[in-house]
Amino acid sequence: MTLPRWDDPALKAGTMIKGALWLVAEVGEGGIFTKEQVRQAFPGVSQADRRIRDLRDYGWVIHTNTDDASLGPGEQRLVKVGIPVWDSNARREAAITTISAKQRQATLAADNYQCANCGIAGGEPYPESPHQTAVLSVTKRRVARPDGTDTEQPLTLCKLCRAGTERLDHADLGQLLADIRNLDQVDQDRIRRWMRRGRRGATPLDRAWTAYRRMPAEAKEEIARDLGIA
Ligand SMILES: [Zn+2]
Structure with missing residues (x-):
């Protein structure tokens, strides 16, 4: 599959997507890039660097010198390319499962650190299998609105409730x-x-x-x- 060119003037996409295409085309997995290079690639775009960091929420691994001491200050390494964010289908699918660390914390707190489905708290043993304790995770649930649109909202679920069908398989x-x-x-x-x-x-x-x-x-x-x- 041929990727859209990151600098194609006809490309209608946000900075994060253009930044992802730029990383793949110009830096490559394992490659190092600097803030200055980002500024030059996206002149006049405020916080292009931050938009590129947003790719981490889509499974991209980007290291700075706090993660990797061999990098100089201002240098970053594209360790791994994640979800192809330029593909709207892949992005939509990813939006169901990917959640930023900040959103995860906020959701856990909003749900009182309990599974929204069964009410179990993290670390609590399951009544039906006391040898197993609950591990909470945040997942996105599609919520249908009365006006016919739908939205994806984060929800705290325990591992068993999240697995749902898997659990039935092992009944x-x-x-x-x-x-x-x-x-x-x-x-x-x-x-x-x-x-x-x-x-x-x-x-x-x-x-x-x-x-x-x-x-x-x-x-x-x-x-x-x-x-x-x-
Ligand atoms: Zn549960």
Whole structure:
């Protein structure tokens, strides 16, 4: 496939895309470039250097002398070419999965460091497989708007929820039957009801836990003291 020329005056693209094409054509993987070269390639474009660094969010590996001591100040190395951002399809696909470090932190905080799907917190063991603890990751979810447009928004999911179908592939029927048979009688009756209904209902335990979780920290402490936990 022939790449568009980075300096083609007819090329309608932003600085990040032109910068990516420039890197591939003029620097090449393993090559070194300087801020001055970027300025010369994109005269009058403010923050062209920063736009080129944005390529890191698309899997491009660009080292400065803080990553690689053999580089001089102002020198950068194109270690690896990432997603072909000049290809709008590749870019759209990447937008679903690539997220900047800053966005990842903001999303984790906004989601209270919990999986938005199952509510598990990072490092917490899964109730259904206690030997496995949750690893949270931020992924983009396509959200359909009422006006018919759609948007991609970051969302915190645990690894299992993110894998979704993969988890179903590894479903262990025997283990599940054993787990159900090992439940105490109250829970067994409950799960049988849910299975007949095809959906679960909130148990008194769930309701108590949810209400507890919504309590302010001070009230939580009071409850814990009352129950002799803390
Ligand atoms: Zn989850």
